[in-house]
Amino acid sequence: MILEIKELTKRYHEKSALDHINLTLKEGVYGLLGPNGAGKSTLMNILVGNIEKTSGEILWNGKPLKECRAQFNHGLGYMPQNQPLYEDFTGYDFMGYFAALKEIPRDQITNEIERGLKQVFLWPERNQRIKEYSGGMKQRLLLAATLLKDPEVIILDEPTAGLDPMQRVQVRKILAQLSKAKIIIYATHVISDVELIANEFIFLKQGKIIQRGTMNELTELFPNHVYEITCDEETCEKLKRECCVTRIQKKNEGYTVRVITKEIWKDYKSISPSLEDLYLNDFEDEQLWI
Numbered sequence: 342m343i344l345e346i347k348e349l350t351k352r353y354h355e356k357s358a359l360d361h362i363n364l365t366l367k368e369g370v371y372g373l374l375g376p377n378g379a380g381k382s383t384l385m386n387i388l389v390g391n392i393e394k395t396s397g398e399i400l401w402n403g404k405p406l407k408e409c410r411a412q413f414n415h416g417l418g419y420m421p422q423n424q425p426l427y428e429d430f431t432g433y434d435f436m437g438y439f440a441a442l443k444e445i446p447r448d449q450i451t452n453e454i455e456r457g458l459k460q461v462f463l464w465p466e467r468n469q470r471i472k473e474y475s476g477g478m479k480q481r482l483l484l485a486a487t488l489l490k491d492p493e494v495i496i497l498d499e500p501t502a503g504l505d506p507m508q509r510v511q512v513r514k515i516l517a518q519l520s521k522a523k524i525i526i527y528a529t530h531v532i533s534d535v536e537l538i539a540n541e542f543i544f545l546k547q548g549k550i551i552q553r554g555t556m557n558e559l560t561e562l563f564p565n566h567v568y569e570i571t572c573d574e575e576t577c578e579k580l581k582r583e584c585c586v587t588r589i590q591k592k593n594e595g596y597t598v599r600v601i602t603k604e605i606w607k608d609y610k611s612i613s614p615s616l617e618d619l620y621l622n623d624f625e626d627e628q629l630w631i
C-alpha cells in the first residue's frame with residue numbers, strides 16, 4: 342500500500358493553502374501536526390475527494406488517484422471535523438445508516454455494527470438516542486462509523502476535539518489497537534494525542550511541510566537546544582522574557598524552567614527534546630509564550 346503525494350498545491354485566489362507538498366505514505370500512523378490554518382484540512386479534503394487540487398499529483402499504489410478514486414474511496418474511512426450527527430437516531434441506527442452508505446452487504450450489517458460499537462465501548466448504550474450521548478460518546482460513535490468496513494486508509498481530522506483528557510486517552514487506545522496494515526493520517530494540534538501512537542510526524546506550516554520523520558529522526562536534528570534549569574524567581578522571569586519557556590514548576594528550592602534556546606548554552610547540560618519542544622520551536626511565532 343503506497344500513497345504518493347507529489348508537488349501538491351492548492352490555491353484560494355492568490356493564497357496557497359498547500360504549497361508543493363511531497364509525501365510518501367506507507368502502512369503506519371502519521372501524526373499531521375500544525376496550528377490553525379496550516380493546511381491540514383485542505384490536504385485531507387483533497388485526499389478524500391471533497392475538493393480539487395490546483396496542481397500536483399496523487400498516486401495510489403502507483404496509479405493516479407483520479408483513475409482509481411472509486412476503489413480508493415471504497416477502502417477509505419474519513420472522520421471530518423464538525424461532522425453532523427442525527428440526534429434523534431439511536432447509536433445503533435446511526436451505525437446502520439453509515440453501514441448502508443458504505444454499501445456493507447445486508448447479511449454482514451448486524452455483525453459489523455456490533456463489532457464497531459463494541460470496539461468503541463458503546464455497545465451497552467446502543468439503543469440510547471444520540472442527543473442523550475455525552476460529547477465523548479458522540480466522538481466515539483463517529484469513530485466507530487468511520488471504522489466500519491475495516492478501511493485500509495483512515496483519515497482523522499481532530500478526532501478528539503472537545504474531549505476531556507480521559508476521553509482523549511480512550512480514543513487513543515482505540516486507534517492504537519487497530520491493525521498495523523493501514524495508512525492512518527491523524528491531524529491535530531494536540532501533541533499528546535499522537536505522540537504515543539504515531540510512527541511518523543509531519544509538521545505543516547502555512548501550507549508547507551517544514552519537518553517530517555520519526556521521533557528519533559526529529560529529535561536528532563535538534564540536539565543541545567533544550568535545558569531544564571533550576572533558578573530563582575528573577576531568573577525565571579528573565580528566561581520567560583528572553584527565551585521560549587515551555588514549562589515552569591515551582592519547587593522548594595526555586596523554579597525548574599524548561600527552555601528552548603536558539604544558542605547552545607555551554608554551561609548547562611542539555612536534555613532530550615520532546616515532540617512538544619520541537620513543535621513549540623517550529624511554531625514559536627504562532628504560539629503564546631507562557
Ligand SMILES: Nc1ncnc2c1ncn2[C@@H]1O[C@H](COP(=O)(O)OP(=O)(O)OP(=O)(O)O)[C@@H](O)[C@H]1O
Nearest residue numbers: 353357358375376377378379380381382383384530
Ligand atoms: N474555502 C476556502 N476559501 C478560501 N480560503 C480557504 C478556504 N478553505 C481554507 N482556506 C484557507 O486555507 C488555509 C488552510 O486552511 P485549513 O482549513 O486547511 O487549515 P487547518 O490546518 O486545517 O486549520 P484548523 O486546524 O483550524 O482546522 C487557511 O489560511 C484558510 O483560511
